[in-house]
Amino acid sequence: MKGSLPSWKYEFIVIGSLCAAWGIVLFLFLPDSPVTAPILTARERRVAVERLRKNQTGIENKHLKRYQIFEAITDPKTFLFFLIAMLHNTPNGGIR
Numbered sequence: 092m093k094g095s096l097p098s099w100k101y102e103f104i105v106i107g108s109l110c111a112a113w114g115i116v117l118f119l120f121l122p123d124s125p126v127t128a129p130i131l132t133a134r135e136r137r138v139a140v141e142r143l144r145k146n147q148t149g150i151e152n153k154h155l156k157r158y159q160i161f162e163a164i165t166d167p168k169t170f171l172f173f174l175i176a177m178l179h180n181t182p183n184g185g186i187r
Contacts, residue, residue, distance in 0.1 A: 123151075124150045124151060125139035125140055125143070125150070126140065126150060
C-alpha cells in the first residue's frame with residue numbers, strides 16, 4: 092500500500108477498525124445472560140439457567156464479598172496469572 096503512512100501501519104488501522112466494529116456489534120446484540128436472550132424459548136432459558144446452577148456459576152451477582160477478596164489474594168493461580176501479566180507487559184511500558 093502506498094500512502095502517507097508506512098505500509099505496516101495500515102494493517103493495524105484495518106484490523107483495529109474491524110475489532111472496534113465487532114465490539115460495537117457484540118455490545119448491541121449479545122445478551123448479558125440466558126434470561127434476557129431473545130433467541131431462546133422459555134424452555135431453553137430454563138435449561139440454560141439450570142446448567143448454570145449445576146456449574147454453580149450463577150446468572151448475576153454485583154456484590155463483592157470479603158471472603159472472595161481473601162480467596163483471590165491467597166489463590167496461587169491468581170497470583171501466578173498476575174505475575175505472568177506483569178512480567179509479560181514490562182517491555183511494553185517500562186522500557187524506552
